[in-house]
Amino acid sequence: MDKLGRVYNYEPSFKKTTLDNGVRVVTEAHPGFRSTSVGLFVDLGTRDEPENLVGATHFVEHLVFKGTEKRSAFEIAESLELVGGDLNAYTTRELTCFHAHSLKEDLPLSVDILCDLVTNALFDPEEFERERQVILQEIDMSKDDLEEFILDRYFEKAFAGHPLSRWITGTKTSLMGIDRDALFDYYKKNYCGSRIVLAAAGSVDHDEIVEVAQKALGSLPKGEPMNRQGRPTIETFTHFEPRNSEQVHLLYGLPSAPFVDKERFDAFIFNNIIGGGVTSRLYQKVREKGGLVYSIYSYLQTMVEHGLLLIYAGASEATHMEVAQLIQNELKEIGSKPPSEEEVESFKRQLKGQILLGADDMENRMNSIGVNEHVFGEYRPVEMIIDEISQVNAVSVDAYIQKYVRNQKLSLLMMGDLPESSAKDLAN
Numbered sequence: 357m358d359k360l361g362r363v364y365n366y367e368p369s370f371k372k373t374t375l376d377n378g379v380r381v382v383t384e385a386h387p388g389f390r391s392t393s394v395g396l397f398v399d400l401g402t403r404d405e406p407e408n409l410v411g412a413t414h415f416v417e418h419l420v421f422k423g424t425e426k427r428s429a430f431e432i433a434e435s436l437e438l439v440g441g442d443l444n445a446y447t448t449r450e451l452t453c454f455h456a457h458s459l460k461e462d463l464p465l466s467v468d469i470l471c472d473l474v475t476n477a478l479f480d481p482e483e484f485e486r487e488r489q490v491i492l493q494e495i496d497m498s499k500d501d502l503e504e505f506i507l508d509r510y511f512e513k514a515f516a517g518h519p520l521s522r523w524i525t526g527t528k529t530s531l532m533g534i535d536r537d538a539l540f541d542y543y544k545k546n547y548c549g550s551r552i553v554l555a556a557a558g559s560v561d562h563d564e565i566v567e568v569a570q571k572a573l574g575s576l577p578k579g580e581p582m583n584r585q586g587r588p589t590i591e592t593f594t595h596f597e598p599r600n601s602e603q604v605h606l607l608y609g610l611p612s613a614p615f616v617d618k619e620r621f622d623a624f625i626f627n628n629i630i631g632g633g634v635t636s637r638l639y640q641k642v643r644e645k646g647g648l649v650y651s652i653y654s655y656l657q658t659m660v661e662h663g664l665l666l667i668y669a670g671a672s673e674a675t676h677m678e679v680a681q682l683i684q685n686e687l688k689e690i691g692s693k694p695p696s697e698e699e700v701e702s703f704k705r706q707l708k709g710q711i712l713l714g715a716d717d718m719e720n721r722m723n724s725i726g727v728n729e730h731v732f733g734e735y736r737p738v739e740m741i742i743d744e745i746s747q748v749n750a751v752s753v754d755a756y757i758q759k760y761v762r763n764q765k766l767s768l769l770m771m772g773d774l775p776e777s778s779a780k781d782l783a784n
Contacts, residue, residue, distance in 0.1 A: 370725070370735045371562040377549030377578040381566050382725050382735070384557040386718065392463045392558035393722040394565075395455035396470040397730055399551040399582045402449045403519040409534055409542055411491070411526015414447040416543050418491060420454075421445070422483035424476040427469075429483070435469050436462070443469065447524050449511075450659055451730060457719055460559035464568055467554070471572030474547050484536045495525050502599060502771050503651070503670065506607045510769050513595055514609060514664065518588035548579025555726030558718035587661055592765040596774070604676035604772035605668070608683055610764050612656055612663035613756070615731045621748050622756035623656055623663065628703045629695055630654050630686065631667055635706075637690070638667065642682050648675045660731060665760070673774065677781070684766070691762040694754035708742055 369385040405412050422429045436443045441458030443466075454473055456466035499505050508523050515521040525531075554569050590611050599605075613619040631638040631654030642652050649671050657664040671679040695703075714720040715738045728736045 368737070369562075370737070372729075372735070373562070373566045375549065375566075375570060375574055377574060377576055378581075379549045379552045379554065379569060379573045379576065380729055381554045381562070381569050382729050383555070383560045383562045383565060384721055384725050385560050385562065386558055386721075389559045389718060390459060391457060391718055392460050392466065392556060392560050393455065393457045393719040394463065394466050394470060394554070394556040394560075395453050395722050395726050396474055397553040397555065397726045398452040398454075398474065398547060399450075399553075399730055400546045401447065401451050402522045402524050404546075404582065404584070405519065405522070405542075409538060410522055410530035411524075412534060412539055412542050413452055414524050414526065415487070415491060415531070415534060415539060416477075417445045417447045417452055417454075418487050419479055419484060419539070420473040420477040420543075422487060423478045423480055424472045425478065426472050426476060432469065432473070436466060439465070441466065445473075449520055449522070449524065451727075453723075453726070455719070455722070463556070463560060464564065467556070467565055467568045468572060470554075471569065474552070475572065475576060477543065479536055479540045479543070481536055484539070488531060488534075491525055491531060492528055495523075495528055495531075498525070502601055502603075502605045503668065506605050506668070506769055506771055507657075507666070509595075509597065509771075510607050510609060510666070510767075513593045513769065514590050514767065515588050516591050520588050520659070520662075545579070547576070549573065549576045550579050550581045552576070553726050553729045555722050555729065557721035557725060584661075590662060590664070592767050594768045596770045596776075598776075599771045599773065601772045602672075603670040604673055604770065604774060605670050606676065606680060606683070607769045608667040608687075609767040609769075610665045610687075610760055612658070612665040612760055614663050615658055615660050617663075618744070619752075619756050619759070620658060620663065621744050622753050623658075623665065623760070624707055624745070625700060625703050625748055625753055626756055626761075627654050627656050627665060628706055629699065630665075630690065633706070637686055638669075638683065641686065642669065642679055646678075646682065648679050648682075652679070673772070676772070676774075680768075687761060687766065691757060694757055695750060697750040700748065700750045700753050704745055704748060708745055711738065711741055711745070 371383050373381045400413055402413055421432055436456055436458055439462050443456045445454040454470050458466045512521045556565055613623045638652055642648050649669050652669040654667045667683055669679050
């Protein structure tokens, strides 16, 4: 940041327009950039699926790429690739995003393609069956990657009985129970104006994007805003799952601050301190000084109503007990002896640096303004985030520890080729 507290040596221009049917268009213009990133966010995630359509949100995300009224599957694939851009999508438990990155002269094309995907997908019966098989393979593939698989299993246990527990892909059984017409109806019902945010950052012309959006999205029904019922509770558990694996995979978890809570900035600092990087306590003690693991780290899973702080480690059968003890000891220590002001200030500088470096990435800025519009309904510039991080101090981090660490029970999920007695010892 410069002496005036500015992130950029120019003033990014933020604009927002709401179409008559509720579609919100938000842009952040950065003059001088050659590229643009645009994302179409739908307020629809795995947690919003009815019981008979578990996995539908992710299935739709796949299937819209298989042909629309205007473009074949190949034409969708080649549209941006031929001009050096890229097109992709992702599904989370709380939203779906279709996004594109391109040169500024190809921005109208990017916007048109994204809008085409969410309004005109055909759901061709042959493509429907073919893509179902692809997702079934994706489910099998995820089970081979235990570092990824263990997270899905953790959600299943932590949010048992609530839709947040569902796998984003669905299960093989749920996927086979979805028929084409039901999925198409789900798409048409939920991809409505009041649930869509079109966000763009980079060398963008707001009025140009609004014009394209009006033509492509203006005829969508307004529909109803998402109204989620049943605030989930986080279950505490210890669970061992035997798996053929060279390593023992450990995933510890604690509750954390949600998106809408100001304490999320204390959560960011605490995460960086405990295991968020190579200078973190766990990385230094367990890997650098102990030489006990290759991989150990902590990370946050932040949602609108809830958050999780997770600590992952992959260890050998010979060292996993020692690794587990070091993790638990470190959490006990930081609970009884909170970080000093000096340590907090050091990790605040680290976090600010990470955010400022990310501010140069237009895809990062597009995601930020899109998600902030969904969650907060407002623009949150980088300077605001930096200012909120500046307000974090040792007292506020200790208050976070008191609420989310010191007075909480630790959950543990283990996977590996262990005898049952060893797993019980670790659980105890």
